[in-house]
Amino acid sequence: MRRGKPTLEAATPKGASDPITAALKEIRDSLASDSSGALATYIPQLAKVDPGLFGLALATMDGRLYKAGDADVPFTLQSVSKPFVYALALADLGLDEVLSRVGVEPSGEAFNAISLEPGSGRPLNPMINAGAILTTSLVRASDPVARFERIRVVLSAFAGRRLEMDEAVFTSELETGDRNRALAWLMRNAGSLRCGVDETLDVYFRQCALLATAADVAVMAATLANGGVNPCTKAVVVPQPVAEHVLAVMASCGMYDSAGEWLLRVGLPAKSGVSGGLVAASPGQFGIGLFSPLLDAGGNSVRAAAASRRLAERFQLHLMHHPGRSAPVITRTGSALTLQSGRRRRRAERDVLQAHGDAIDVRSLQGDIEFAAAEVVLQSLGTVPAGARWRVLDLQGVSRLHPGAARMLDAAVLELGSRGVVVAVGDPHRRGLLPHAAVELPSPEEALEWCEDALLESHGASLAPDAALKPEAHDVLASLDEEARTVLGAAMPAQAWGRGDRVLAADDEVLLLLLSGRLGAYASGQAPDAAARRLGSVGAGTAVSRWRPLDDGRVSPTLVAELPCSGRLLRRVQQERLEREHPRVLARLWRQLASQQE
Template sequence: MKTPVPDYLQHVLAQCHSNQLGALADYIPELAQADPNKLALALSTVDGTIYSTGDDEVEFTIQSMSKPFAYALAIHHLGLDAVLAKVGVEPSGEAFNQIALDKNNNLPKNPMINSGAITTHSLLPHEPEISRAENLRRFLSELAERELSFDDAVYASEVKTAFRNKSIGYMLRTVGVLNEDPDEIVNGYIQQCAIKVTVKDLAKMASVLANGGVQGSTGKRILSRAVVRQMLSVMMTCGMYDAAGDWLTTVGIPAKSGVAGGIFGALPGQVGIAVFSPKLDEHGNSVRGVEIFERLSRDMGLHVMEGTPSAQTIVQRRYILGTKQNVVVYELRGVLQFTESEMLLRILQDEPIANTCIVLDITNISLIHEVGARMLFEGVDRLIEDGHTVYVIDSEKLLEQKHSHQGHAVVIREELEVFLNKLVQQ
């Protein structure tokens, strides 16, 4: 059996592909030359499994999506109090490149707008032979599990037109937020934004955040839970600029966008998601990227306010009954939402193609989200296509339907033991 997750992601991409609204970031010459038709989507589970589709090998510059990672690295390096002494955490409600500071303390309002990001860049670790941007590149490479590089052409293009950011840098120097040459800091910040990534890189980075700072594929802790919590909190309230309120209500996933067309999001305990589509809306966010996130959140029940807990495992027990036909029983426990359904389907796809009876017992499932039921029945149909006979034991009547999407009568409203006794006697 092949897990249906890749097919679903392809379906979402196809549904959003026709959206031609928005415009390229033409104030940066190199970005104005981007292919507006590029479109990619990647999703990573907390254990590091990657699903991707579309132009998922295309590299683009990380731009403002570097801001939360720079913020995390600064906190990791200096501690939260030292960073808070330079950059606040309040949503600004203003454009990302607004030349303004908090009127009460003359500090940038948060690290996601340019004034806060430039200040945060000045707090990154550096040495005479290793720049701040290089240290961030190394950090992002560790998160992405591959060596990332700078896009020198985009960097040069942005430096030539960085008049507004340089104005912000000099404003920060004037009020004492910056203690060094503002040109050097702004140039370093621009280079930080010119690191090249793919959606798969961003999804991997996001999955570390979703997993509380631990890299699922290696088990290595890269960031403390406290740093990740601070990072995601600021992303939730400030990551989508002056569209943050709309994003919170419609998508509900801590996220950050970039003017090259990328958006990444991390839902704690569940998934990391990244999209890429270069055309932007009036807020500087990818038009198709926002639409994709809205669909994923709605279809998969990923809004942070859903509040349903995620399990580390969904299969409590698997065993084989020795009858005339092979009977494989899966006893499930916990909740069945996207994360658990994906985990279950990944386990079931290892079942060999054979004339086997597979029994899925959901008696001890406490909650089934709509996406969980949909994915469960999709997996059932695919197992049947592989030659299996499949039954779903639903003695608690958690499922509204008794038939799979393909019309197979698979739901049994009996206790597992009663059904297995009947099965053995056949």
């Protein structure tokens, strides 16, 4: 388990002006006068709690925390601890081993019912007392003291801060927990409980007496909703499959004999406790913590349950809720005939791309891609235009590609490869989502540029990285007569740059005719590193002028040699001499430069 530094206070929005805090406050205020229900009296210490306490908190996947009412008032977790201890047992032993000892079927009975499987004595699920007691015994430790300490540490990691125990409540439970002792002895007699009864109950009562606030519980729920990663501390508390399994059991069993109606009306995995706490999670979105000590006949907090229902209705949180229409997952289709890569190329290369650009197919994707969206993409990928040999997949707009969807799309990439179609991925985040792609580059433009290079090479139209054009073969100079080329040759001496050198960096450098290598154009002032924004590139046979910028037309970019480069460079003093001595040659040069870039 990796740990991080808690950041709850820094992540808590200030004031109640934001709509989420306002909604929590409004729901709390509308239910605060409901005094129905009763305090838990079978644990004497719980009967002393102020019945008017009522707090709500919501923690997001980004670690922000929203609160209303008594969200910072501590209470003992009681049964709210059960899903988190279950998570620890699953992490220790694995699902199959734990499932062989504790079932996952809803009991349809009260939390303290005698719900044991005939013959084996296996409890029906880990959310009722019998199942929770046995689950506690499964936590790996050398002795009861170490077992409780492990539980406390892990529940603290879920909350993002150290949780302490209420000694008075622990003592009270120890003195009055006869029914739990009876359940433990029944399981011990049946052979399902393999630890001593007293030592197991001592740990169980201690975990129930751990103190937390509604804000803590919201973060604990958010950790489950976030795949086992605490969104505030960034600590990995449990593996993602464990978090998923716990949420599934909470959804079906967390609210005891009210679990079915809860799932019907609220539709969120949840767990209640007799101290008045309630934890609920919206997977991938946020966690909710609530506290109000007045309980209904089933042992669930009256106001916390009502507040959960209103939150679910207001924000449409039900797991079965259809999210509605979304933007198309495929935003752009085309080929190298209609889409530009950002590479400035010589005329011979442009001619080949114009003649054969339909061999490069482009698909741009966007959004949060799960199974249904991935299926749409699969249908698109399966249709390969006649003659297409390369495909660019633009993932720039993909906010998330779910693992299952990624496997589907990567299988499609592999299948395209078997059909002779090479896939290049453009992804600024460099997430490695499609391992079978031939290459992953930082932008869709660079991926298209890579495919263009491959196409040109297949037609023998590309220059080798170390090859250089003769000056008279350069696009700008080729149409000039010998006299003009001689004049310009004298005015524009040969120049060379090593990889990483800046080009046209001095104020007196006006024009470059590139004869070999490649220049990268980066946002003004940026160096070509992982954080720099690459605007395009310049290839051999083309020209770049300080007066014709490559980006948005306002600010000249930073030009950097991405390969060793050579060319002819015109400086300002030579330009001024040409204006005096050879104005017609200079005018023809600018006309050729303009025609090349049309």
